[in-house]
Amino acid sequence: MEILTVRDLSFRYTLGTEDALKGVSFGVEEGDLVAVSGPTGCGKSTLLRMLKKELTPAGELSGQVLLDGVPIGQIDAKTAAASIGFVMQRPEHQIVTDKVWHELAFGLENMGYPQDVIRRRVSEIASYFDIENWFEMDVADLSGGQKQLLNLASIMVMQPRILILDEPTSQLDPIAASDFLTTVQKLNSDMGLTVIIVEHRLQEVVPAANRLLIMDRGGRLLHYGKPREVCARLRERQDLLMAMPSTVRLFSAMDGRGECPLTISEGRQWIGGFGCEKQPVFDPSSESSAPLALEMDDVWFRYGRNGHDVLRGTKLAVHEGELFCILGGNGSGKTTCLGAVAGLNKPYSGKVRIFGKDIKEYRNQELYRNCLTMLPQDVQTIFLRNTVREELADAGEAAKDLPYDIESLMDKHPYDLSGGEQQLVALAKVLATKPRLLLLDEPTKGIDASAAARIVGILKKLRDGGMTIVIVTHDVEFAAMAADRCAMFFRGEVTSTGAPREFFSENNFYTTAVNRLTRGWFHGCITHEDAIQALRLQG
Amino acid sequence: MKSFKDHNPIAVFIYYLFVIVPVMFCTNPVLVCISLFFGIAFRMAKDGAGALKKLLPFAVFPVISMIVNPLFVHKGVTVLFILNDNPVTLEALRYGLTIGLIICSTVVWFSSFNSIMTTDKLLYVFGSVSPKIALILSMALRYIPLYGQQIKKIRQAQQVTGLYKEDNAIDKIRGGMRIMSVMVSWALENGIITADSMTARGYGVGRRSRFSIFGWQKSDKALMAATAVLGLAAVLAIGLGKLAYVWYPQIVTPGASPAAVVCYAAYALLGAIPVYLQLKEEARWRSLQSEI
Numbered sequence: 161m162e163i164l165t166v167r168d169l170s171f172r173y174t175l176g177t178e179d180a181l182k183g184v185s186f187g188v189e190e191g192d193l194v195a196v197s198g199p200t201g202c203g204k205s206t207l208l209r210m211l212k213k214e215l216t217p218a219g220e221l222s223g224q225v226l227l228d229g230v231p232i233g234q235i236d237a238k239t240a241a242a243s244i245g246f247v248m249q250r251p252e253h254q255i256v257t258d259k260v261w262h263e264l265a266f267g268l269e270n271m272g273y274p275q276d277v278i279r280r281r282v283s284e285i286a287s288y289f290d291i292e293n294w295f296e297m298d299v300a301d302l303s304g305g306q307k308q309l310l311n312l313a314s315i316m317v318m319q320p321r322i323l324i325l326d327e328p329t330s331q332l333d334p335i336a337a338s339d340f341l342t343t344v345q346k347l348n349s350d351m352g353l354t355v356i357i358v359e360h361r362l363q364e365v366v367p368a369a370n371r372l373l374i375m376d377r378g379g380r381l382l383h384y385g386k387p388r389e390v391c392a393r394l395r396e397r398q399d400l401l402m403a404m405p406s407t408v409r410l411f412s413a414m415d416g417r418g419e420c421p422l423t424i425s426e427g428r429q430w431i432g433g434f435g436c437e438k439q440p441v442f443d444p445s446s447e448s449s450a451p452l453a454l455e456m457d458d459v460w461f462r463y464g465r466n467g468h469d470v471l472r473g474t475k476l477a478v479h480e481g482e483l484f485c486i487l488g489g490n491g492s493g494k495t496t497c498l499g500a501v502a503g504l505n506k507p508y509s510g511k512v513r514i515f516g517k518d519i520k521e522y523r524n525q526e527l528y529r530n531c532l533t534m535l536p537q538d539v540q541t542i543f544l545r546n547t548v549r550e551e552l553a554d555a556g557e558a559a560k561d562l563p564y565d566i567e568s569l570m571d572k573h574p575y576d577l578s579g580g581e582q583q584l585v586a587l588a589k590v591l592a593t594k595p596r597l598l599l600l601d602e603p604t605k606g607i608d609a610s611a612a613a614r615i616v617g618i619l620k621k622l623r624d625g626g627m628t629i630v631i632v633t634h635d636v637e638f639a640a641m642a643a644d645r646c647a648m649f650f651r652g653e654v655t656s657t658g659a660p661r662e663f664f665s666e667n668n669f670y671t672t673a674v675n676r677l678t679r680g681w682f683h684g685c686i687t688h689e690d691a692i693q694a695l696r697l698q699g
Numbered sequence: 700m701k702s703f704k705d706h707n708p709i710a711v712f713i714y715y716l717f718v719i720v721p722v723m724f725c726t727n728p729v730l731v732c733i734s735l736f737f738g739i740a741f742r743m744a745k746d747g748a749g750a751l752k753k754l755l756p757f758a759v760f761p762v763i764s765m766i767v768n769p770l771f772v773h774k775g776v777t778v779l780f781i782l783n784d785n786p787v788t789l790e791a792l793r794y795g796l797t798i799g800l801i802i803c804s805t806v807v808w809f810s811s812f813n814s815i816m817t818t819d820k821l822l823y824v825f826g827s828v829s830p831k832i833a834l835i836l837s838m839a840l841r842y843i844p845l846y847g848q849q850i851k852k853i854r855q856a857q858q859v860t861g862l863y864k865e866d867n868a869i870d871k872i873r874g875g876m877r878i879m880s881v882m883v884s885w886a887l888e889n890g891i892i893t894a895d896s897m898t899a900r901g902y903g904v905g906r907r908s909r910f911s912i913f914g915w916q917k918s919d920k921a922l923m924a925a926t927a928v929l930g931l932a933a934v935l936a937i938g939l940g941k942l943a944y945v946w947y948p949q950i951v952t953p954g955a956s957p958a959a960v961v962c963y964a965a966y967a968l969l970g971a972i973p974v975y976l977q978l979k980e981e982a983r984w985r986s987l988q989s990e991i
Binding site: 212214215238242245248250254255256257261262267269270273274278299314318499503504527531533534535536538543554589590592593595599 | 834840848849855860862881896898902903909
């Protein structure tokens with residue numbers, strides 16, 4: 161039976177000139193897991209907000225959203241709030257109170273439930289989500305992944321019938337993101353909870369989903385149906401395919417016949433069918449012989465006198481004109497390492513040399529003048545004006561000097577931009593200092609595949625112009641596409657370095673989806689293009 | 700059976716009120732000494748003999764007060780000696796000592812109060828006045844570390860992007876203004892998310908109830924009752940002036956009048972409660988442990 165029905169839904173924001181949604185109709189069965197995808201600005205988030213009465217923005221609305229056949233506008237406020245749960249992007253800002261237990265109880269307090277009911281529900285949910293150990297903690301002391309799980313738990317405690325998630329893992333590292341999505345899947349399969357989710361990480365969501373909804377620019381619904389069938393219908397749309405799991409992309413690129421593989425194991429079986437007799441030959445990578453732009457020699461650092469060592473004899477060498485990616489898990493010290501290079505963290509032992517000169521010999525901001533600049537992870541920390549134009553003027557940067565085009569964003573508020581666009585504007589600001597060494601911290605956090613591909617292009621262009629770029633990232637797909645060399649960071653040390661092809665081919669777990677797909681069949685395939693080249697060889 | 704600190708925060712809060720306040724309103728050295736004794740005893744029972752070392756610096760209060768009071772107050776009949784043509788009297792000295800001991804005992808009790816009454820417990824106590832206040836306080840406590848972290852991030856970001864000069868004091872002030880300005884728009888923009896998250900979870904649909912992890916058990920009620928009986932007895936005696944000392948010109952003590960003795964005994968029993976609960980809990984735990 162259909163739990164949620166959307167009928168011919170159109171919407172235009174109060175000040176908007178175009179429809180954000182146009183004639184969208186679909187139905188969701190009880191227990192469905194619906195994955196929603198589409199290009200940036202296609203109205204995915206708007207659509208989700210239409211389904212949650214309390215969050216519906218102001219504007220002109222036509223059409224209907226029915227919950228169990230009743231228009232959601234007619235459902236009483238308490239039932240509406242409890243029966244549809246909504247999780248958003250930024251974990252910190254959805255949390256209202258200071259204690260984990262209070263956050264769990266917040267929704268139930270709003271409903272006016274008595275103490276003993278709240279106690280029972282809260283304890284039940286805390287044990288289901290395995291948060292008993294941090295039940296009495298301050299929310300400020302939780303990690304990003306824990307915060308987002310808390311947000312999910314504090315919605316599940318209200319026993320919703322439909323759970324709506326708007327890019328819930330965009331601010332999380334891959335492991336926390338994977339944990340979160342596993343929990344969502346478990347709720348769907350264990351409890352029969354109906355889930356509607358917008359996600360960038362479709363590799364994990366699409367195989368678990370039983371419905372895939374594709375939106376297109378202009379707020380139109382393009383496809384809605386079983387994931388395999390929808391994926392098969394995307395052949396003509398390269399831009400939409402970009403976001404799909406790599407198995408789907410490969411299958412489409414090779415014009416595959418039959419059932420579209422969704423998971424890595426299905427994909428491997430499909431690739432095995434090619435025979436795999438001819439091995440692709442890739443250009444050998446060569447190490448740069450340019451002088452060193454950055455050198456770290458036996459660097460030790462800890463945050464407080466009594467803290468533990470975060471950098472433990474770090475050794476690192478980056479040549480001028482290199483695009484260098486530092487990969488590693490959470491808490492491995494890679495961001496701290498970047499902070500040491502940027503002069504934020506002062507090591508207690510060892511040397512950091514920037515362009516051959518000890519970092520301690522750079523006086524009075526000399527380090528930051530035409531020398532080194534760092535784009536912080538949270539780019540909102542550097543926006544201080546009302547429009548992008550003012551931001552650039554503030555930094556003294558002319559839009560026409562940029563190696564990329566942001567003309568269309570000039571009159572928007574920086575906070576209104578998508579994650580990818582915010583990265584581009586922030587990058588434009590820091591490029592104003594004409595750096596020779598650019599440091600980036602997680603530049604692909606929270607942005608979709610096509611925006612990431614655009615950033616790769618821009619960074620390569622900057623590198624070709626002679627800039628040295630050092631990037632700290634969790635994103636292996638990005639590193640495989642972008643880097644000249646990669647380094648693995650573990651427990652405050654660099655444990656391996658190498659050109660991406662060798663680096664990822666030798667890793668078993670910490671590697672790209674394409675590498676996992678082709679491992680054992682082909683050697684050295686790490687990107688989508690590599691795999692296509694290899695498969696085409698087989699004829 | 701639970702130790703003193705695990706009792707319901709309201710009971711604990713009221714206990715502290717009754718143990719600290721009467722001493723402050725009656726300069727009675729006997730009462731002060733009882734208070735100080737049990738204050739210290741509780742710290743030692745709770746934190747071990749090492750607590751004594753931490754409390755030692757508080758001894759400056761009675762010492763200083765004992766020295767300073769006679770230098771400024773020259774009332775009293777028992778002159779000890781003459782300093783700069785002014786008499787230094789025994790009465791002023793003893794009064795100073797008593798006042799110093801009052802301060803000292805208050806500080807000692809507060810030292811255990813601070814470690815027991817964490818913010819969430821205080822929140823619970825004040826929140827019991829109104830759920831609205833409880834929520835506002837809780838949100839404020841949530842925002843303080845959040846904003847603190849963000850300000851640090853913004854400061855670092857402004858430094859490493861190298862966009863702004865930091866050569867002199869004026870640049871530094873400008874930097875501070877910039878941080879404030881970034882902070883304000885950041886807080887407003889992201890506050891919308893918090894507001895959405897609140898409405899999405901039904902904030903404002905009706906009368907809120909209030910959940911807390913602290914319950915009222917038998918032992919909490921017992922603590923409340925004991926505090927009320929003993930505390931009120933002490934307060935009554937003090938209120939009726941049964942414990943009043945006359946300090947100047949000559950010290951007149953209330954002596955061992957029946958009312959005074961009852962009051963001292965009641966207050967001593969009151970002061971002994973936390974020590975008793977703590978020691979009993981530990982003894983119980985030791986005997987249980989030996990059975991494990």
